[in-house]
Amino acid sequence: MKKHVRLGVNVLASGRHDAAWKKLPDAAQLSTDIDTFARIAKIAERGRIDALFLADGPGGLVEESFTRPWRALDPVALLSALSQQTQSIGLVATTSTIFGHPYVVARQIASLDHVSRGRAAWNIITSQTPVALAAYGIDKGFGQDERYIRADEFAQIVTGLWSSLPQEAILCDADRNIFVDVDRTRPIDVQGRHFRSRGSLSAPVGPQGRPVIFQAGQSEDSKAFGAKWADALFTGQRTIDGAQKFYGDVKALARANGRDPSQLLVMPGLFPILGGTEEEALRRKDDLDAGLDIAFLHSELARHFALDPDDLPLDRVLPFHLIDTREPHVPIASRWPRKQILSEARPANWTARQAALSNIIGGHRMIVGTPEQVAENILHWIDNGAADGFNLNIDIQTSGLEDLVDGLIPVLQRAGRFRTEYEGQTLRDHLGLAPFVDQRDLPPIRVRTEV
Numbered sequence: 001m002k003k004h005v006r007l008g009v010n011v012l013a014s015g016r017h018d019a020a021w022k023k024l025p026d027a028a029q030l031s032t033d034i035d036t037f038a039r040i041a042k043i044a045e046r047g048r049i050d051a052l053f054l055a056d057g058p059g060g061l062v063e064e065s066f067t068r069p070w071r072a073l074d075p076v077a078l079l080s081a082l083s084q085q086t087q088s089i090g091l092v093a094t095t096s097t098i099f100g101h102p103y104v105v106a107r108q109i110a111s112l113d114h115v116s117r118g119r120a121a122w123n124i125i126t127s128q129t130p131v132a133l134a135a136y137g138i139d140k141g142f143g144q145d146e147r148y149i150r151a152d153e154f155a156q157i158v159t160g161l162w163s164s165l166p167q168e169a170i171l172c173d174a175d176r177n178i179f180v181d182v183d184r185t186r187p188i189d190v191q192g193r194h195f196r197s198r199g200s201l202s203a204p205v206g207p208q209g210r211p212v213i214f215q216a217g218q219s220e221d222s223k224a225f226g227a228k229w230a231d232a233l234f235t236g237q238r239t240i241d242g243a244q245k246f247y248g249d250v251k252a253l254a255r256a257n258g259r260d261p262s263q264l265l266v267m268p269g270l271f272p273i274l275g276g277t278e279e280e281a282l283r284r285k286d287d288l289d290a291g292l293d294i295a296f297l298h299s300e301l302a303r304h305f306a307l308d309p310d311d312l313p314l315d316r317v318l319p320f321h322l323i324d325t326r327e328p329h330v331p332i333a334s335r336w337p338r339k340q341i342l343s344e345a346r347p348a349n350w351t352a353r354q355a356a357l358s359n360i361i362g363g364h365r366m367i368v369g370t371p372e373q374v375a376e377n378i379l380h381w382i383d384n385g386a387a388d389g390f391n392l393n394i395d396i397q398t399s400g401l402e403d404l405v406d407g408l409i410p411v412l413q414r415a416g417r418f419r420t421e422y423e424g425q426t427l428r429d430h431l432g433l434a435p436f437v438d439q440r441d442l443p444p445i446r447v448r449t450e451v
Contacts, residue, residue, distance in 0.1 A: 006389025019291030
């Protein structure tokens with residue numbers, strides 16, 4: 001049987017396109033308007049989409065805050081509110097393993113799982129931007145190796161706490177005056193290099209057994225970490241060849257960790273712009289692009305290539321010979337987007353303008369066309385070992401989401417590749433993941449690393 005498509009929606013109040021807000025009324029309120037977020041959630045649920053995905057970056061105002069509506073609200077707080085406005089759709093909250101303490105995250109996500117009746121997920125990130133470091137009063141970030149040691153300890157504590165208070169420990173025995181049987185709890189004792197935690201979580205094991213774990217990234221360290229801890233991976237992949245390699249790598253890593261590779265989903269980002277005809281979709285993109293700051297995008301493109309904007313005339317083909325000479329000098333943070341942009345630009349012989357307008361800020365692959373064309377592309381990737389589904393970016397809310405739900409989703413449904421009704425209540429049900437069974441020995445568990 002052909003695999004069913006898994007679809008999430010990356011939630012931004014105005015939409016992913018950086019000029020979308022210029023088409024919307026009352027844009028000043030969008031970053032905090034609960035009614036807008038509720039409307040997005042309800043439309044996505046009407047389309048039977050798997051989950052709402054709230055990306056986030058810790059810290060104060062980031063660069064995008066000065067040019068477009070930004071991610072202002074705490075993801076867990078916002079998703080808790082949306083859980084009361086919806087019935088079935090999954091709720092994915094992003095938090096970092098660099099800042100804060102894992103006990104807080106464990107309790108937040110467990111609480112979200114209970115209030116949503118089993119629809120919560122934790123999206124793990126390991127980013128440490130200068131804005132975030134400044135907000136948390138940290139003078140210097142962690143090196144690559146140390147970031148993932150820290151992330152591993154963080155995940156040990158969070159997942160251990162999620163299993164520390166089983167439902168069977170809640171006896172409610174009035175005759176013996178025992179509400180929680182301490183002998184049936186599974187307290188943790190983790191003494192790591194970065195984090196320490198002992199005891200049990202106050203929230204009992206939730207409806208899913210364990211909330212779903214997503215992880216975002218594409219580096220070798222990220223792939224290894226995700227293959228160990230995650231149920232699903234979000235990644236940026238702009239060509240099918242690169243996506244197939246990523247897909248094969250993480251499935252092999254999952255198998256090497258003793259896991260069933262089918263229980264680790266790969267969901268790259270995808271940015272569809274839809275129209276009734278291809279020409280209509282192109283006009284929609286052109287209309288939105290007209291509101292962009294092309295000078296800013298031009299400078300960003302030059303930064304990724306370690307060149308000056310003058311080296312990249314907008315309407316000439318990219319000077320690949322010159323770009324290639326600068327590769328060793330590209331900052332580490334720019335290497336991945338640079339590689340992804342070039343993977344699309346080389347075979348198509350893009351001009352600098354085409355590259356600059358290819359979603360280099362959002363980072364994900366863009367498709368402009370009819371629902372049928374986009375559906376065909378989605379199925380081609382899934383049927384050729386490049387993805388299990390996609391995390392969809394919406395050009396402009398809520399019209400772009402409505403086009404997707406009323407145009408793209410029915411095409412996938414007619415092909416027998418997407419649900420017409422939710423199959424169950426929990427996010428694990430939606431994603432086709434097996435019920436979580438904790439394989440650890442009986443309590444207490446102890447994990448100790450050199451401090």
